[in-house]
Amino acid sequence: MSSYQQFQSVEHLLCWFSFKLLGSAQHTLRAFTRHPSVVSRLLSTMAPTAKYNVLFVLGGPGAGKGTQCEKIVAKYGYVHLSAGDLLRAERADKTSKNGDLIEWYITNGAIVPVEITIELIKNAMENTTSTNSFLIDGFPRNKDNLDGWTKIMDDKAEVKQVLNFDLSEEECLARAMKRGETSGRTDDNVESFKKRFVTFKESTQPIIDHFEVKNLVTTISSVPGPDEVFVEVCKVLDNLQ
Numbered sequence: 114m115s116s117y118q119q120f121q122s123v124e125h126l127l128c129w130f131s132f133k134l135l136g137s138a139q140h141t142l143r144a145f146t147r148h149p150s151v152v153s154r155l156l157s158t159m160a161p162t163a164k165y166n167v168l169f170v171l172g173g174p175g176a177g178k179g180t181q182c183e184k185i186v187a188k189y190g191y192v193h194l195s196a197g198d199l200l201r202a203e204r205a206d207k208t209s210k211n212g213d214l215i216e217w218y219i220t221n222g223a224i225v226p227v228e229i230t231i232e233l234i235k236n237a238m239e240n241t242t243s244t245n246s247f248l249i250d251g252f253p254r255n256k257d258n259l260d261g262w263t264k265i266m267d268d269k270a271e272v273k274q275v276l277n278f279d280l281s282e283e284e285c286l287a288r289a290m291k292r293g294e295t296s297g298r299t300d301d302n303v304e305s306f307k308k309r310f311v312t313f314k315e316s317t318q319p320i321i322d323h324f325e326v327k328n329l330v331t332t333i334s335s336v337p338g339p340d341e342v343f344v345e346v347c348k349v350l351d352n353l354q
């Protein structure tokens with residue numbers, strides 16, 4: 114007699130099968146209660162982890178991105194990550210193998226390969242425990258930056274908004290030169306500024322256009338003073354959930 118023939122009907126067979134299932138479920142439950150750490154580890158891998166909330170902040174060199182980010186941090190509590198600041202810190206790190214390369218790109222107003230920049234941004238985000246809301250200032254600056262972001266961060270972060278600060282080349286230059294009197298930045302000089310502005314027009318503007326198509330961009334004039342500009346910024350941020 115085959116093992117199935119001992120059952121008089123399909124109902125009998127199903128009943129027997131259900132009892133077996135219940136038995137192994139009970140056994141598994143008992144095993145879990147003996148090992149609570151295994152249970153919590155399992156639960157944490159099953160729970161959906163919240164994505165980072167990200168605001169990208171773009172605009173020409175000297176347009177006032179950093180100035181507005183400071184105000185946003187003070188009022189809304191985002192963590193401010195300036196790609197330029199992260200790169201300058203990496204350049205200053207004597208143990209970094211990328212210092213000379215970064216220096217060349219910054220002085221020439223060119224965009225550092227994304228493999229370097231995205232690693233700095235990702236580490237900074239992962240090392241932040243106070244919040245999961247970030248202002249990412251000066252990124253993505255070109256297609257390479259955008260592709261790197263998409264590849265590494267797209268499934269971990271949601272881009273809620275892109276703030277684009279708008280200012281003429283002449284005014285950007287005037288502000289960057291004024292800042293250069295005290296900043297010590299190697300790119301606050303006319304020659305570097307001109308290259309940076311060309312990079313902005315040729316490489317960053319298409320990225321702003323890319324987000325514009327997705328309805329994510331708010332362009333704010335940077336012509337008025339910082340406080341007046343911030344009033345416009347607040348109108349955008351107050352409406353973000």
Ligand SMILES: Nc1ncnc2c1ncn2[C@@H]1O[C@H](COP(=O)(O)OP(=O)(O)OP(=O)(O)O)[C@@H](O)[C@H]1O
Binds near residue numbers: 291337
């Ligand atoms: N609305 C404003 N009106 C007048 N001056 C401003 C305004 N916003 C910023 N500035 C000044 O302009 C200079 C450039 O501003 P900021 O550093 O914020 O620009 P940025 O866009 O972050 O520049 P970069 O891209 O070069 O880092 C600073 O000296 C700042 O104090």
Ligand SMILES: Nc1ccn([C@@H]2O[C@H](COP(=O)(O)O)[C@@H](O)[C@H]2O)c(=O)n1
Binds near residue numbers: 197200223224258
């Ligand atoms: N995504 C980025 C951002 C910046 N850089 C380099 O740093 C310079 C300064 O940047 P700021 O945002 O502080 O103006 C910029 O001109 C680039 O050389 C970059 O490579 N990639």
